Amino acid sequence: MTVDDPITEDDIKEILHDFQVDNDLENAEIIYEDGSNLGDGYLGVTKAITVKKGGTIFDLFVKAAPKDEKLREILSTHMEQRGEDFTNLCQIVGDSILFLFEHFNFKTILYTALDVLKEHGDGRIDRSTLGKVEESIENFYELVEETVNCDYNHGILIHGDCWMNNMQFKYDEHTKRPVDLRLVDFQVIRRTLPVMDLAYFFYCSAITQENLDKLDFYLDYYYDNLNDYVKKLGSNLAKIYPYEIFKDNWRRYCKYGIMMSLCISRIVLAQSGETLNVAEKVRTDPEEARKALFTVNLSNNDEYIERMSRVLKHAVKNKYL
Structure with missing residues (x-):
């Protein structure tokens, strides 16, 4: 394990907001799980996301920088x-x-x-x-x-x-x-x-x-x-x-x-x-x-x-x- 700073459900809702609006997917069912094995993203945090609404299904993958401010400073993500x-x-x-x-x-x-x-x-x-x-x-x-x-x-x-x-x-x-x-x-x-x-x-x-x-x-x-x-x-x-x-x-x-x-x-x-x-x-x-x-x-x-x-x-x- 390298980074233990997970992407939360609130993070996912914020990330997906514009995507859902653009694709008429408001109120869609959202399923998410770890995007890869611990450590596979190395310094990134990941989630695999499935968005379902009716017969429409999108499989998405998110990789993000960790939220820890000290870690972000070290990684120069600003x-x-x-x-x-x-x-x-x-x-x-x-x-x-x-x-x-x-x-x-x-x-x-x-x-x-x-x-x-x-x-x-x-x-x-x-x-x-x-x-x-x-x-x-x-x-x-x-x-x-x-x-x-x-x-x-x-x-x-x-x-x-x-x-x-x-x-x-x-x-x-x-x-x-x-x-x-x-x-x-x-x-x-x-x-x-x-x-x-x-x-x-x-x-x-x-x-x-x-x-x-x-x-x-x-x-x-x-x-x-x-x-x-x-x-x-x-x-x-x-x-x-x-x-x-x-x-x-x-x-x-x-x-x-x-x-x-x-x-x-x-x-x-x-x-x-x-x-x-x-x-x-x-x-x-x-x-x-x-x-x-x-x-x-x-x-x-x-x-x-x-x-x-x-x-x-x-x-x-x-x-x-």
Whole structure:
């Protein structure tokens, strides 16, 4: 369990008010239950909601920031074709990512993950690779700063925290396969290169050797889809973001996703009770909560070691580290 600050019935009524009015669902029956297992939302609180009125049924999912003011303070929750509007929007959004990493002592968190690799690696990760990881951790803030000050001719607004806990999937009720996806939690949206979200997502997902071996396929797939959307906006991707520059950006900055996977993979693999109860820690020791926000004590590190062994061998082979 990480956050014990539930969404109440009154919260749900307030959230659904406009939705019910717009869809003629006043006085509808509302059924709600926990949106996911404890800890699955990590720092968010969730509810699965069913709204029924006559033959009309809506299945909804809500993920919200916790209400605890101290926790909200710690978490900082407080247009391509229209250049001027896009620039103004970027100024409003700002870029606090480096401040957040420093605020949460993220390099210390990465070094803790490195200690786990050293202690439990059992030879699956060689010393040379561990040395490259340590060097990358030491230079992590400089890497982040470089992406903050990147070439804005190729910059877009990215999600900024693009991993599975911030993705909502829709499944086909018959095949049980995912058919659609929505991103949630945009509190660290920022302007930078497209490959930053891509690298974060790729290396923090359920990495198999097959996926790692198919990296070029996924990069081409991403670029082709980006091209389709840019065309809809009336631009030519080959001119504004040539494929060669896209690939060069990947080679230079995909290390960001690899470093993030050292931390995020531990959260993904954690069982209930293995992550910090953030809300409780904030109430008893706010400063310690800030320092230990991403602390995870896995009871079994084998799967984590196997995952990171694959990722790091891939990174060394492709000279990303």
